Amino acid sequence: MLQSLPKQFFAALVGRAALASAAGHDVINLGQGNPDMPTPDHIVEALQAAAANPLNHKYPPFRGHSYLKEAVAGFYEREYGVVLEPEREVAILFGGKTGLVEVVQCLLNPGDTALVPDPGYPDYWSGIELARAVMERMPLTAANGFLPDYGSIRPEAAAAAKLMFLNYPNNPTGAVATEEFFRKTVQFAEEHGICVVHDFAYAAIGYEGRQPLSYLQTPGAKDTGIEIYTLSKTYNMAGWRVAFAVGNPSVIESLNLLQDHMYVSLFGAVQKAAATALSGPQTCVQENVARYEARRNILIGGLRELGWKVEAPGGSFFAWLPVPEGYTSQSFADLLLDEAKVVVAPGIGFGAYGEGYVRVGLVSSEDRLAEAVKRIAGLKLFV
Numbered sequence: 274m275l276q277s278l279p280k281q282f283f284a285a286l287v288g289r290a291a292l293a294s295a296a297g298h299d300v301i302n303l304g305q306g307n308p309d310m311p312t313p314d315h316i317v318e319a320l321q322a323a324a325a326n327p328l329n330h331k332y333p334p335f336r337g338h339s340y341l342k343e344a345v346a347g348f349y350e351r352e353y354g355v356v357l358e359p360e361r362e363v364a365i366l367f368g369g370k371t372g373l374v375e376v377v378q379c380l381l382n383p384g385d386t387a388l389v390p391d392p393g394y395p396d397y398w399s400g401i402e403l404a405r406a407v408m409e410r411m412p413l414t415a416a417n418g419f420l421p422d423y424g425s426i427r428p429e430a431a432a433a434a435k436l437m438f439l440n441y442p443n444n445p446t447g448a449v450a451t452e453e454f455f456r457k458t459v460q461f462a463e464e465h466g467i468c469v470v471h472d473f474a475y476a477a478i479g480y481e482g483r484q485p486l487s488y489l490q491t492p493g494a495k496d497t498g499i500e501i502y503t504l505s506k507t508y509n510m511a512g513w514r515v516a517f518a519v520g521n522p523s524v525i526e527s528l529n530l531l532q533d534h535m536y537v538s539l540f541g542a543v544q545k546a547a548a549t550a551l552s553g554p555q556t557c558v559q560e561n562v563a564r565y566e567a568r569r570n571i572l573i574g575g576l577r578e579l580g581w582k583v584e585a586p587g588g589s590f591f592a593w594l595p596v597p598e599g600y601t602s603q604s605f606a607d608l609l610l611d612e613a614k615v616v617v618a619p620g621i622g623f624g625a626y627g628e629g630y631v632r633v634g635l636v637s638s639e640d641r642l643a644e645a646v647k648r649i650a651g652l653k654l655f656v
């Protein structure tokens with residue numbers, strides 16, 4: 274079965290960028306989705322204090338500390354007006370990625386169908402393959418605002434589907450969901466008995482003052498699914514591996530049950546720091562979003578000045594750029610690496626509907642992004 278796991282497409286990209294750096298080139302790496310700023314001090318300090326507390330040197334409770342689940346519930350009520358029962362509607366996860374893979378093992382048997390966005394985050398495929406389930410791709414196109422069109426899903430696939438992954442703000446397209454789309458999602462999921470797993474990894478990152486919607490704000494959402502929220506991006510905590518799932522109590526119970534057999538929850542000090550992040554001051558989040566927005570404006574504004582017709586993302590820290598005539602996503606990414614020493618992710622790595630685009634991460638400073646624009650200008654592609 275391990276042989277059938279999808280190839281980690283982006284490992285090759287990381288390798289090529291490393292080679293170019295090792296050869297002495299000044300490479301601007303905009304290919305990955307790793308936040309470039311450190312975790313805010315007050316969160317690091319909470320970890321340091323908690324690490325010194327012998328209570329955290331013991332096994333934590335199997336399903337995580339109650340104080341963290343209560344902090345999650347408080348966070349959802351404060352941010353989204355969504356009320357959660359901490360012990361029944363919250364599961365603590367070792368990062369969002371783990372939860373996304375686990376939930377498929379919980380809900381699908383071999384041969385069952387899962388609906389996945391295309392382009393989409395490749396870890397959805399990994400979980401589906403591990404469960405020996407079948408994947409039905411939902412195209413995300415510019416014409417539909419990069420939202421799936423439920424009317425165009427094959428009726429046999431809709432009838433067979435048991436699970437659907439969604440992700441807004443979206444990686445890789447930067448699209449955000451609307452209330453109407455989430456209402457249609459609940460309706461479609463109810464009609465076909467599908468569990469919706471909304472990957473809310475970029476929850477905090479919405480532009481022009483708009484806070485991205487939680488799926489759980491939609492009436493009926495809790496009956497039809499869960500949302501997975503990671504602290505990786507909101508609080509620059511990607512290395513800490515802490516996230517949580519919230520929503521439908523029966524799905525939450527399944528996740529907890531599976532995890533009872535795999536882990537004894539996260540290091541207590543990480544749980545303490547996560548609770549501090551969720552309940553403490555949120556100015557660090559606002560600063561983070563403002564920083565990404567300034568970078569977005571520099572990149573998009575700069576590229577438009579070159580004559581490249583690009584859309585600004587509504588959320589996430591990615592820009593999804595159509596490749597110029599005559600290139601594939603791979604050949605264009607190769608050109609940028611070879612000629613401008615700028616690394617971008619070819620859209621094909623996110624699925625067949627990613628062809629024709631490259632993804633650029635806003636995970637470098639304004640200066641570096643401006644420098645990337647300057648180098649791209651030097652290629653004279655858009656004159």
Ligand SMILES: Cc1ncc(COP(=O)(O)O)c(C=O)c1O
Nearest residue numbers: 306368369370394444474503505
């Ligand atoms: C769309 C999406 N979902 C989930 C994740 C996983 O985040 P983590 O495992 O750090 O919680 C990422 C990380 O890049 C992502 O881009």
